[in-house]
Amino acid sequence: MNCPALFLGIFSVVRRLPGSWKMLTVAVCVTLLGYLQAQELQGHVSIILLGATGDLAKKYLWQGLFQLYLDEAGKGHSFSFHGAALTAPKQGQELMTKALESLSCPQDVTPSRCVELKGQFLRLSQYRQLKTAEDYQTLSKDIEAQVQQEGLREAGRIFYFSVPPFAYADIARNINSSCRPGPGAWLRVVLEKPFGHDHLSAQQLATELGSFFQEEEMYRVDHYLGKQVVAQILPFRDQNRQVLDGLWNRHHVERVEVIMKETVDAEGRASFYEEYGVIRDTLQNHLTEILTLVAMELPPNVSSSEAVLRHKLQAFQALRGLQKGSAVLGQYQTYSGQVRRELQKPDSFHSLTPTFAAVLVHVDNLRWEGVPFILMSGKALDERVGYVRVLFKNRAFCVQSERHWASERCQCLPRQIIFHIGHGELGHPAILVSRNLFRPSLPTQTWREVQDRPGLRLFGRPLSDYYAYSPVGEQDAYSILLSHIFHRRKESFITTENLLASWVFWTPLLDSLAREAPRLYPAGAESGHLLDFEFSGGQLFFSQQHPEQLVPGPGSAPRPSDFQVLRATYRESPLVSAWPEELISKLAEDIEATAVQAVRRFGKFHLALSGGSSPIALFQQLATGHFGFPWAHTHLWLADERCVPLSDPESNFQGLQAHLLQHVRVPYYNIHPMPVHLHQRLCAEEDQGAQTYAREISALVTNSSFDLVLLGMGTDGHTASLFPQSPAGLDGEQLVVLTESPLRPHQRMSLSLPLINRAKKVAVLVMGRRKREIAMLVSRVGHEPKKWPISGVLPRSGQLVWYMDFEAFLG
Ligand code: BG6
Numbered sequence: 001m002n003c004p005a006l007f008l009g010i011f012s013v014v015r016r017l018p019g020s021w022k023m024l025t026v027a028v029c030v031t032l033l034g035y036l037q038a039q040e041l042q043g044h045v046s047i048i049l050l051g052a053t054g055d056l057a058k059k060y061l062w063q064g065l066f067q068l069y070l071d072e073a074g075k076g077h078s079f080s081f082h083g084a085a086l087t088a089p090k091q092g093q094e095l096m097t098k099a100l101e102s103l104s105c106p107q108d109v110t111p112s113r114c115v116e117l118k119g120q121f122l123r124l125s126q127y128r129q130l131k132t133a134e135d136y137q138t139l140s141k142d143i144e145a146q147v148q149q150e151g152l153r154e155a156g157r158i159f160y161f162s163v164p165p166f167a168y169a170d171i172a173r174n175i176n177s178s179c180r181p182g183p184g185a186w187l188r189v190v191l192e193k194p195f196g197h198d199h200l201s202a203q204q205l206a207t208e209l210g211s212f213f214q215e216e217e218m219y220r221v222d223h224y225l226g227k228q229v230v231a232q233i234l235p236f237r238d239q240n241r242q243v244l245d246g247l248w249n250r251h252h253v254e255r256v257e258v259i260m261k262e263t264v265d266a267e268g269r270a271s272f273y274e275e276y277g278v279i280r281d282t283l284q285n286h287l288t289e290i291l292t293l294v295a296m297e298l299p300p301n302v303s304s305s306e307a308v309l310r311h312k313l314q315a316f317q318a319l320r321g322l323q324k325g326s327a328v329l330g331q332y333q334t335y336s337g338q339v340r341r342e343l344q345k346p347d348s349f350h351s352l353t354p355t356f357a358a359v360l361v362h363v364d365n366l367r368w369e370g371v372p373f374i375l376m377s378g379k380a381l382d383e384r385v386g387y388v389r390v391l392f393k394n395r396a397f398c399v400q401s402e403r404h405w406a407s408e409r410c411q412c413l414p415r416q417i418i419f420h421i422g423h424g425e426l427g428h429p430a431i432l433v434s435r436n437l438f439r440p441s442l443p444t445q446t447w448r449e450v451q452d453r454p455g456l457r458l459f460g461r462p463l464s465d466y467y468a469y470s471p472v473g474e475q476d477a478y479s480i481l482l483s484h485i486f487h488r489r490k491e492s493f494i495t496t497e498n499l500l501a502s503w504v505f506w507t508p509l510l511d512s513l514a515r516e517a518p519r520l521y522p523a524g525a526e527s528g529h530l531l532d533f534e535f536s537g538g539q540l541f542f543s544q545q546h547p548e549q550l551v552p553g554p555g556s557a558p559r560p561s562d563f564q565v566l567r568a569t570y571r572e573s574p575l576v577s578a579w580p581e582e583l584i585s586k587l588a589e590d591i592e593a594t595a596v597q598a599v600r601r602f603g604k605f606h607l608a609l610s611g612g613s614s615p616i617a618l619f620q621q622l623a624t625g626h627f628g629f630p631w632a633h634t635h636l637w638l639a640d641e642r643c644v645p646l647s648d649p650e651s652n653f654q655g656l657q658a659h660l661l662q663h664v665r666v667p668y669y670n671i672h673p674m675p676v677h678l679h680q681r682l683c684a685e686e687d688q689g690a691q692t693y694a695r696e697i698s699a700l701v702t703n704s705s706f707d708l709v710l711l712g713m714g715t716d717g718h719t720a721s722l723f724p725q726s727p728a729g730l731d732g733e734q735l736v737v738l739t740e741s742p743l744r745p746h747q748r749m750s751l752s753l754p755l756i757n758r759a760k761k762v763a764v765l766v767m768g769r770r771k772r773e774i775a776m777l778v779s780r781v782g783h784e785p786k787k788w789p790i791s792g793v794l795p796r797s798g799q800l801v802w803y804m805d806f807e808a809f810l811g
Contacts, residue, residue, distance in 0.1 A: 042076040043155030043185070045486075046143045050130065050171060051162030052083030053095040056192070058102075060478040061162055066103045066121050067479040068486060073120075078152055081125040082139065093127040100125060106473070136174040144182070156186035158485060165194060169208055176212035190219045190485055193285055194276060195494070198510060199503040206496045219485050220494035224286040226477030226484070229421045229429040231492065233293040233388070236419075236431060236442065238302040243438045247392065248367070255372045256294055257389040258287045260421075265332055265380040265523065266355060270342035277353040279327075279513075282377040284506045289494070290388055291373055292316060295363045308491035309498065316501035320362040320658070321649070322509040325539040329518035330356030330531050332380035354518040355379045358533050359509070360540040364662070372535060380523035381531075385424030389459060390417045392437065408435045416459060418466075425456060428474065432458065432466040442469050537624030537663075570779060570809075571791075573800040577809045580617065580767055587765060587803045588621040591708060592629050594761060598707045599630040606701045608637040608709040608751060608759075610720055611652025614767045615710060616659050623663035631664045635700065639709055639756070640721035641674035643683035643747035650745060672696060674736075674749045683738055683747045690749055694735035697755070704735060705798075706759040709751070713766045715774050717788030720756065721748035729753060730785045730792060753785060753792045760798040764790070771808040 047065060051057055062083075069079055083096040100122055105114035129135060147154045159175055161168060168191070180187055191209070196202025209218065224230050237244055247253070260282055266273035273281065296315035299307035336351045356378030363373065396411035405412055418432040430450055433440045450468035458466070484492040494502075519542060521527040532543040566577040576586055591607070598605040609615065622629065638652055646653045653673045661671065678687040697704050711719045721739050722729050729737035729752035736755070739748045756762060766775055778788055785792025793800060 043153040044078045044080070044147050044150075045155050045158065046080050046082065047158045047160065048082045048084055048130075048139070049160045049162060050084050051160075052127065053085050053087060053092060053099065054162055056162045057083075058099040060476060061160065061482075062099050063103055064476065064478040064482040066118075067106075067475075068482045069121050069124070070106070070117060071483060072486060077155065078150070079124055080143070080146065081121075083125060083127045084130040084139075085127075086131050087129065089127065089129050092129060096125070096127045097122075130171075130174075133174055133178065137178040140179045154181050154185040156188065157181050158188045158190065160190040162192060165205065168205070172209055172212040187213075187217050188219055188485055188488075189213055189217055190221060192221050194280065195220060195285075195499055196503060197275070197280065199500065199507040202499060202503045206500065210496065215496060216490070218493075218496070219490070220499060221481055222285050222289050222494055223477045223481065224421075225289055225492045226479075226481035227386075227421050227429065228471045228475060228477075228480070229419045229431060230290055230293065231480060232431065232442075232447075233290070233419055234298070234302045234308065236440065237298050239441045239443075240438070241298065247437075250367060250369050250371045252392050253368075253371050254391045254393045255374065256291075257374045257376070257387075257391070258290050258294070259374075259389070260287060260377040260386045261381045261383055262377075262379050263381060263384045263524070265338070266335065267338050268342070270339045273355075274339050274343065274351060274353050278355055278357045278377055278379065279359075279506065279510060283357060283359060283375050284502055285494075287375045287377060288502050288505070291361065291375065294388060294390065295368055295373070297367070305489060305491040309495055313495075313497055313501060315363070316498060316505060318363050318365040318368075319505050320364045322359065322361070322505070323538070324509070324512040324516075325541070326361070327357055327359045327509060327513060328531075328533050328540055328542050329354035329513060329516060330378065330521050331518040332356070332523040333520050334523065335380075352515065352517060354513075356381070356518070356521065356531060358531075358540060360535045360538070362538070369662075374535070374540075378531070380521075382525045382527065383424060386421035387424070388419040388421070392416060410436055413465065414460060418459060420458075424458075426458060426463075428470055430468050430470040432468045434461070435465055435467060439467050440469070446472050448472050537620065566806075570802045570804070573802060575802040575804060575809070577804050577806060580805045580807075583765075583767070583803055583805045584617045584621050585625075587618055587763060588626060590763070590801070591618075591622070591710075592626050594708050595630055595634060596628070599633045602702070602707075603633060605630060605634045605708075606637065606706045607634060608639045608706045609656060610639040610710055610712050611641070611655055612712050614712050614765050616655060618710075618765065619656065619659035623660050629664070631666045633670075634666055635670045635672065636661075636666060637672045637697070637701075637706065638674045639711060640748055640750040641676050642721075642741075642745045643676045643749065644745055645677050645682070646673055672700075676749050683749060685738065690734070690736040690738050693749070694755075697735060704755060704758055708761045708763065709756050709759040711756070711762060711764045711790075711793065713764055713771065713774060713778070713790045715770055716742070717774055717778060717790050719764070719790040719793060721750035722753060722785075722789040722792075724787055724789060727786070730789060753789065756793060757795050758798075759795055762793055762795050762798060762800045764793065764800070764802050766802065766804045766808045768805065769807040771804075775804060775808050 049057055049061055049065065052062075065081055069081075073079060083092070085092050087095065103118055103121070105117060109117065128139065130139065143154070143157070157179070159171075159179070161171060163171065172189070175187075175189065196205050237248070292312045292315040295318070296311045299311050301307060331351070331353065332355050335353070335355055336349065339345060339351045339353075340347065340349050358374060358376040361373040361375055362368070363371070392415040394411070394415060398405060398410060398412035413434065413436050415434045415437045416432075417434070417437065418430075420426055420430040420432060422429050431440065431442065431447070447469045450463070450470050452464045454462075454464075456463045481492060519530065521530050529544055530542075533540055534543050535541070568575045568577065576583065578586060595605040595607070636656070638656075641652050642648075642650050644650045648654060672693075675689040675692050676683050678684070678689050681687065683689060713719055716724055718724060718741075721741060723739060723741055726740050728739045729750055731754060732752070733754075734752050737750055737752050739750050740746055741748050778790055781788055781791050783791055783794070
């Protein structure tokens with residue numbers, strides 16, 4: 001009988017018994033049920049370690065398997081361990097025996113008992129060459145024969161892929177076709193990073209693996225999730241839920257730092273490192289995983305793998321897209337030389353691979369809006385340390401002098417929680433909570449208070465300022481993860497969905513930085529303050545200007561400040577021309593001045609904005625540098641929109657939202673997105689979205705005359721979403737029209753030319769070398785909106801001003 005059926009049977013009998021009998025019977029039945037369930041799980045487990053003689057196996061995996069054996073063998077399971085590799089049997093066995101000689105026992109095991117236990121483990125561990133499809137078939141037959149001979153029941157098989165990813169597909173195919181256990185027994189395959197190089201390659205690898213294995217069979221390892229302190233983040237949040245509920249949010253958290261500093265460099269690993277670099281090596285995986293553990297919503301039950309993984313995925317989805325300016329990159333000075341030596345590159349070779357990166361991340365949800373998360377990792381730095389630091393805001397002012405500040409009560413001392421992953425001055429994993437915050441609760445059997453070490457200061461305060469706890473027994477990450485694999489604790493591993501979500505987040509940044517030269521640093525303490533960085537307005541930048549950049553050498557490129565803003569005319573209207581940065585500043589200033597004037601005269605300012613890439617820098621400038629802007633009295637309209645949902649990254653409104661709206665305080669009712677998405681469909685004529693928008697404009701904007709319309713100019717002469725050869729919106733009565741773009745997404749909504757020309761002021765922003773040709777052409781043509789809609793922009797009684805950067809204007 002299966003368990004639920006048995007339980008139902010018991011339940012129907014018990015219902016008919018009197019009270020005390022009922023309780024007793026239930027207790028007996030539950031014990032019986034537990035016993036039956038345990039019986040059902042026990043049996044023989046075969047663990048196949050592929051890459052058994054490699055570095056990872058020698059350093060961590062055999063030790064982890066030994067630990068698993070010690071923990072589980074006494075509980076009714078039997079085990080066999082198969083070390084496998086491509087090496088021939090004799091040599092492979094020798095190498096493996098060497099690796100096994102260095103196994104160590106836990107501290108509380110006596111030396112003689114340790115010898116005994118190691119002997120048992122060695123007898124259960126055999127080497128075998130796994131090269132051909134037949135080798136895999138033989139392995140499977142051998143396991144079946146062993147199970148049968150010994151009268152055991154097969155519980156399952158674990159295959160640990162400690163091999164390079166190019167070998168994955170062949171091994172996976174062989175396991176799937178000839179090494180699956182019989183019915184009733186489980187299969188688990190354990191995979192090591194790298195899981196791809198970018199979103200596309202990760203997707204391809206995932207699809208390939210998905211053709212051999214079910215999702216629940218795959219365990220993708222990120223060894224940081226097995227580090228004791230990292231594995232404690234969620235339980236800590238859970239156990240201290242009552243206090244943290246009120247504190248774990250944007251109102252109280254100043255910032256979060258997720259840091260992994262290393263002193264080692266990439267010597268000996270150049271072929272791997274040169275292809276991956278620091279972002280792929282540690283930020284995309286270790287640091288991002290930790291970030292999600294801090295940022296995710298805490299599920300009611302943190303031991304539910306399913307709930308943890310779901311909440312983690314939601315945290316990924318809330319990450320704001322990264323821009324080039326979200327990161328700074330560095331490279332230690334001897335790196336290129338190492339690559340030249342190890343990869344036999346010519347003397348002229350210089351690598352662009354970063355060995356240091358700091359990235360500013362934002363989590364766009366109500367809990368974390370505005371809280372900076374700083375991720376930083378690097379090789380050849382001054383110390384080895386890993387930690388997550390949650391720094392809380394402090395609004396207190398203490399009147400008495402500092403010598404009266406007692407750490408428990410004083411609200412003036414910094415308030416922080418540090419998940420100290422390891423190393424550093426402290427030298428071991430620990431969780432630290434400022435004494436002026438709260439006394440944390442941790443499982444007393446496995447965590448104990450750290451003894452004070454006078455003189456030791458951490459994060460600016462003496463150790464005695466913290467409640468500090470460390471694990472009773474230090475355990476290696478791989479031992480912990482092997483135990484979690486055995487117990488099917490999937491929350492400690494990377495699902496396909498989470499993996500792809502992480503790559504979706506990182507790939508655009510990696511692409512945008514691919515040709516960026518990292519800042520060179522000397523390594524170790526000598527780097528001084530060269531890598532220090534600051535952040536503001538969504539951007540992160542080095543605090544120090546690069547020394548070489550301060551003194552331009554002979555022949556160095558002209559810098560923006562070498563040029564004045566140029567004033568001229570273009571198509572008989574005023575033209576402002578400058579380098580991009582200055583041009584944007586000038587335009588932002590002019591818009592602010594127009595806004596201030598409009599609000600002074602009419603009480604409100606109606607601004608219609610175009611989408612596309614050129615205005616993004618403008619939006620950012622307005623968002624960060626214009627504190628006098630009368631946002632509370634500004635109405636924001638769209639000059640045009642793509643027919644996609646407003647949440648789509650392609651949507652103009654989405655760009656406006658990401659780069660401007662979320663940083664300024666515009667009343668909701670003053671924001672007027674174009675209604676392209678009505679009745680669950682996009683820009684359907686019948687839904688009359690264009691007419692609705694026109695009515696809204698007529699109702700709110702006096703004489704339908706915007707105070708300012710910001711336009712761009714396409715390389716084909718289009719403006720807003722009015723395209724050549726597409727007559728809609730070029731003349732006539734309609735204020736808002738549906739149009740067709742030659743580029744995807746084809747369907748658009750746009751203000752019409754007649755409406756644009758009613759504006760009090762129209763600014764046309766044109767930037768980049770790509771616009772040079774059309775700028776030349778349009779300078780010469782007359783009024784021909786059918787061929788070049790931009791030539792139809794001529795405000796009836798308002799003013800037109802062109803803003804062109806030097807590249808567009810001068811080429
Ligand atoms: C690995 C990276 O994932 O993590 C290495 O590939 C890095 O570059 C290592 O050195 C750090 O791990 P740990 O456990 O020593 O902090």
